[in-house]
Amino acid sequence: MKKLYYILGTSLLCLCIIFLRLYGLNHQPNQISLKQSFDQEKVVPIVVIGGGSAGLAAGIYGARTNFYTLVITGKEPGGQLGGTTYVDNMPGMFHQLGPDIMNNMRKQAAECGAQFLDETVKSVEFKQHRNPTTNKIENDILIETHEGSKFHALTLIIATGASPRKLGIPGEEEYWGHGVTTCAICDAAFHKGNDVIVIGGGDSAAEEAKQLAPHAKTVTICVRKDAMRASGAMQKQINNISNISIMYNTEVKEILGDDEKVTQVALFNNKTNTTSSKNVSGVFLAIGHEPNTDLFEPTLKTDQNHYLILKGRTQETSWPGVFAAGDVADPIYKQAVIAAGEGAKAAIEARNYLDEEGFNDAKARELASNYFVPPSADRSLIRELHKVDSSKEFYEFVQGDTPLVVDFYTDYCPSCLQMLPLVEQVASEYGDKLTVVKCDASVLEDIASKYNVKTVPALIAFKDGKEISRSQKALNKQEINDFFATVII
Ligand code: NDP
Numbered sequence: 251m252k253k254l255y256y257i258l259g260t261s262l263l264c265l266c267i268i269f270l271r272l273y274g275l276n277h278q279p280n281q282i283s284l285k286q287s288f289d290q291e292k293v294v295p296i297v298v299i300g301g302g303s304a305g306l307a308a309g310i311y312g313a314r315t316n317f318y319t320l321v322i323t324g325k326e327p328g329g330q331l332g333g334t335t336y337v338d339n340m341p342g343m344f345h346q347l348g349p350d351i352m353n354n355m356r357k358q359a360a361e362c363g364a365q366f367l368d369e370t371v372k373s374v375e376f377k378q379h380r381n382p383t384t385n386k387i388e389n390d391i392l393i394e395t396h397e398g399s400k401f402h403a404l405t406l407i408i409a410t411g412a413s414p415r416k417l418g419i420p421g422e423e424e425y426w427g428h429g430v431t432t433c434a435i436c437d438a439a440f441h442k443g444n445d446v447i448v449i450g451g452g453d454s455a456a457e458e459a460k461q462l463a464p465h466a467k468t469v470t471i472c473v474r475k476d477a478m479r480a481s482g483a484m485q486k487q488i489n490n491i492s493n494i495s496i497m498y499n500t501e502v503k504e505i506l507g508d509d510e511k512v513t514q515v516a517l518f519n520n521k522t523n524t525t526s527s528k529n530v531s532g533v534f535l536a537i538g539h540e541p542n543t544d545l546f547e548p549t550l551k552t553d554q555n556h557y558l559i560l561k562g563r564t565q566e567t568s569w570p571g572v573f574a575a576g577d578v579a580d581p582i583y584k585q586a587v588i589a590a591g592e593g594a595k596a597a598i599e600a601r602n603y604l605d606e607e608g609f610n611d612a613k614a615r616e617l618a619s620n621y622f623v624p625p626s627a628d629r630s631l632i633r634e635l636h637k638v639d640s641s642k643e644f645y646e647f648v649q650g651d652t653p654l655v656v657d658f659y660t661d662y663c664p665s666c667l668q669m670l671p672l673v674e675q676v677a678s679e680y681g682d683k684l685t686v687v688k689c690d691a692s693v694l695e696d697i698a699s700k701y702n703v704k705t706v707p708a709l710i711a712f713k714d715g716k717e718i719s720r721s722q723k724a725l726n727k728q729e730i731n732d733f734f735a736t737v738i739i
Contacts, residue, residue, distance in 0.1 A: 284404055284571070284607045285388045286381060292401035292622035294320045295614065296600050297393060298364075298593075299371055299545075300409030302329015303586040304576025306352065307593030308407045309359035309366075315601040317614060318621050321359060322367045322395065325665055325724040328352035329411050330539075330577075331586050332664035333435050335461055338483070340587055349664065355590075367624040368668065369395040370726040374406070376549045376569055389571055396726040401622035404609060405571045405600040408546060408558065409593055412539030412577040412584075417449065421505030421512075427705040427722035429512025430505055430533045434458035436663035438465045439692035440704050441532045447472055447515055449502055450536035456484040458534045463491045470528065471496045474520065505533055510702045532704070541578045557581045565596035571607075573599050632678045635670070635688040644689065644697050648712050653684050653737045658691040658698065658708040665724035666707040672727045673709075676734055683738050711737040 285293075296312040298305050301323030312319030331337065334348030343351055360366065375392040391403040414432035416422060422430055431437050434448075438461050446466045448458045451473035462469045471478075471488070476498045478485055488494050499521040506514040512533055517526045541557045543550070551559040551568035558567050558579040565573040573596035576589030635657060638644045647654050657673050659666035670688065677686035691698040691706055701710060701717065710720045711733070721733050 283384075283386045283388055284604075284609060285379075285390045285402060286384070288402065288617065288620045291620065293404065293617060293620045294318060294401055294622050295404045295604060295609065295617075296320070296407065296597065297391075297401075297403035297405070298322065298407045298409055298597075299374075299393075300324060300329065300407075300411055300576070300578075301327040301356070301366075302352070302409060302411045302576060302589065303331055303355070304411070304578075304589035304593035304596075305329070305407070305409035306355040306359050307590040308409055308575055308597045309364035309593075310355070310362050311594045311597030312407070312600065313359060313363035315597065316363075316611070317601065317604060317609075318618075319364045319597075320367055320622065320624070321364050322369060322371055322393075323668070324370050324410070325668060325726060326411075327356075327368070327668045328664045329586075329589075333433055334457060335435065337586070339585070349662070365624055367395070367399060368671070369397040369399055371545060372396045374545050376572070389569075391569075391571065396728045398728075399622065399625070403571075404607075405573070405603055407565075407593070407596045407600060408550075408567070408572065408574040408578055409576045409589070409596075410542035410545070410578045411589075412541045414454075414535060415538045415540050417502070417535060417537065419502060419504055421507065425505050425507050425512045425533070427708070428510060428702065429507065429531055429704050430535070431705050432535045433663065433665075433705070434461040434534050436660060436666070437532070437534075437705050438462050439660060439695075440698060441466045442695070443467050444531035445470070445529060446532035446534060447502070447528065447530045448534045448536055450538070451475060451478040451480065452536065452538065453480045453484050454538075455536035456480040456488050458536045459488050459494050460491065462532075462534065463494055466532075467493065469494045470530075472500045472502055472517070473498050474501050475499065476521070502533070511704060539577065539584070541581075543578060553581065555581060565592055565599050571600075571603055632671075632674050635674055635677065635686055638687050638689045638694065638697075641694060641696055644694065647685060647687055649715050650685060652682065654712040655684060655686045655734060655737060656710050656712070657686065657688040658703045658710065659688060659706050660690060660692040663706045669707050669724055669730070672725075672730055676727060676730045679731075680734055680738070684734060686734075709733055713737070 295317040296319040298308045298321045309321040331348040332352045336345050337348050373394045377390040378387050381388050391406050394400045442465050445468045448455050448471045459469045459471050501518045502515045503518050504516040514529050543556045558574040567574050575592035575596040577584050691703050705722050708722045711718050
């Protein structure tokens with residue numbers, strides 16, 4: 251009998267140990283420690299993904315903790331404020347241009363010591379391994395960019411924001427970039443003297459209408475309910491602009507056009523149940539945003555609308571050492587000032603987490619030689635793109651002997667400004683095989699109109715005097731390289 255008890259007891263103990271080990275791997279985040287050994291691998295104590303209000307504020311606060319902080323800016327630097335005109339609701343910054351505010355925030359973060367990596371994240375791997383020496387479970391966050399950078403993060407602050415929502419109606423995809431867009435500040439200049447429509451009833455719709463009004467003949471805001479939800483201050487501003495009008499209870503059911511561009515929208519009045527149509531050259535969507543969480547789902551917990559779920563009043567996500575700030579985790583307020591505050595909070599919490607994990611100044615010094623440092627492009631090897639200044643010059647390039655790529659941009663388009671240095675880098679690698687020039691589409695209007703450039707950034711490739719291909723969206727370095735490669739075949 252004693253023997254039986256002994257066998258039963260030992261078996262139970264073994265089962266408990268096996269259970270605890272398995273359970274511990276998956277369910278004891280508090281007992282998960284930082285990855286200790288990096289050998290040849292690169293590491294960063296605080297990584298921030300996102301270059302908007304939340305990301306830049308996290309960069310400022312992260313750098314001020316004295317721990318090496320890296321901000322990865324992505325394709326839309328400056329976030330949503332980077333594409334706004336005057337901002338009147340950032341405390342202490344009354345009536346300043348959104349891009350100016352964001353440039354200053356970036357400068358401030360850099361002054362504080364944050365490093366910037368102007369690349370786009372391809373993948374984030376969240377892993378946990380048992381360290382055979384210490385027998386502890388170690389947290390490992392591996393980040394890789396489309397441009398080829400690869401490093402481990404000891405802590406991660408997700409500030410990837412949100413992207414404009416689409417309608418999903420017929421014609422939307424077909425005419426995307428041919429009159430349908432979400433960036434009024436980028437594309438307003440292509441609708442000079444035309445009638446345009448803005449869809450949505452929030453602050454973004456009001457903001458887009460304000461940006462379009464100086465260029466377009468008329469701007470109609472199409473609101474599906476009988477009232478706008480934009481703030482009173484915003485509504486007052488648009489009511490004072492003579493060429494802006496509002497159609498309430500109106501839904502856009504279809505976007506129509508010819509072979510090249512948008513010409514009309516089909517409308518439905520949901521109060522009178524009547525249909526109508528309106529001739530327009532541009533359709534500007536401002537119907538809210540979707541959080542950018544694709545890189546993190548399903549590992550990190552999200553709600554039914556894909557917003558990252560945070561713990562209580564903290565910025566902590568469901569993974570230890572991973573924090574989130576701004577619109578990516580904010581289904582309610584979505585304000586730049588709140589995003590910035592959350593970025594600051596997330597950086598303080600990242601610092602506290604590192605402290606609790608025993609990552610101190612001595613450990614930081616020990617790891618310093620393993621820090622990932624953004625590759626600084628050798629500017630001497632990079633040729634600045636020639637800016638085409640006249641239509642005559644443009645046609646001379648098109649008729650040239652080598653294949654040509656023209657980078658169409660405007661000065662106010664944040665993603666154009668982000669993409670330009672990448673285009674320059676890739677163009678330099680192609681040498682004389684390919685001619686690459688840039689063209690301000692808001693200045694050379696006749697060229698933009700002839701080649702039907704209705705959105706920027708746009709790359710158009712020419713061979714033997716004819717257009718052979720085009721891309722009408724922000725591209726990362728790899729995508730630019732792929733586009734160029736098809737041109738010289
Ligand atoms: P909002 O969510 O505030 O508004 C979205 C609008 O789009 C609503 O009017 C909504 O209609 C409408 N909409 C949604 N889906 C559809 C659809 N399928 N068809 C037609 N209409 C649709 O988003 P915003 O992007 O405007 O603003 C997001 C946040 O950013 C807000 O908190 C806003 O205050 C802030 N913001 C602030 C600015 C500033 O202060 N300067 C500028 C821009 C944004 P409905 O009302 O019927 O739901």
